[in-house]
Amino acid sequence: MKIIGIVSSGTEQNHRPLFILPELVAKEVARAGALPIILPYLEAPDETVYDYLDGIVLLGGNDVLPFYYGEDPEPEAGPYDMKRDQYEIDLVHEAQKRKIPLLGIGRGMQVINVALGGSLNQSIVSKILHHRPEGTKKDPFHRIQILPSRLSKIFGDELIVNSYHSQSIKSLGRGLTVSARSIDGVVEAIEGQDILGVQFQPEFFQHNENFILLFRDFVESL
């Protein structure tokens, strides 16, 4: 089986740093046919890790620190985890150099964009669409329009997705294109060389055979 590295997030318990991984995403990667290995973001990856990985998944989580895209933090934004930001940004650069395919989910998509020189809206202002509802992380919530792209080959030109984010892509990073938007213009998916990024969180739809197609497409690209 091909190996996909998933970067953990982190927290503290009794003042001890802990790595945390939402199990659903590891299970979906495995169901799509690759072996998930969890990467500890507090230790910089060495050559061994890069030789070992066939693909990398970056997950949802905290906001990316705004100074990585040349801005100051706005009052509504955060929380942040600078060590994870730095680890993931370095990982994106190295993966691009080595042509290791990347899949970004939620924050993961935003980190890829920032690593490649793009920027983020620190809080989405939309009069017509809610992007962070309470309690519907596991349910389809709003539509996205998919442009002709790798993503449209998987899902067609429209998809109903879950939504759980307060930030979104503002300017695009180098070599990236938008492959989906919601009706208010918010970027819902991006693509680039060895890069696929989605703002929604497909791992929550385990019962839905549609969303596994995204992971399958990624595994087949390795």
Add this chain to the structure above:
Amino acid sequence: MKKIIGITMSRRQGQNPKNFLDYAYVKAVVDAGGTPVMIPNIGEEYASEYIKKIDGLILSGGSDVTPFYYGEDPHKISGPFCRPRDVMERAIYLEARKAGIPILGICRGMQVIASFEGGSLIQDIPSQYETDLLHVLSGPPYAVEHLAKPVPGTLIAELLGEEEIIINSIHHQAVKKIPEGFTASMHARDGMIEAMENVSAKVLALQYHPERLQAEYKEFRKLFRWIVEEAR
């Protein structure tokens, strides 16, 4: 190429279950010259695939092993238990044994090895073991320190010396019956088994937490160097 050391993870149940691991395990492997990766609890059917991709296995600490693995019912002061983790670790441990890669069991990891090799556990030290020695505090930070002595001639004695040393202690269960093929290789003054080993199978098991000691007390780093050096 450095050796890849796979480390098992704890599991928190729920609608969106989380797997987690203390950073100290990762740091200890890095400090010993290995490359750590974490293994999520995704199901026993993936155990053999994981073993193909790692050079050594660390079974980390965590909740109690479900007692029916050693033929008992849960004692009134035991748990919490986590079946999915038991199932995953059992499969991965047995695959690692079959492949002959080195295995280091820490705390629950030692109890996992005892349970799946035909040994048994003391389910609750305060109510099932006659001792005045404290093996865990009742509140944070939970850890205590006490003395323990390696058994001369064992791998533990080779790595840590034969003198009595100070170890940390955070457990309410412990190994009762040592499995066949294993030797008790370290004891507390109250007779508690603090380490066991099966050298020909490359299995070393510790009731204490050297990953939390090795940054400050460098002698414990030798335990992690052992697994990195033995790794295929």
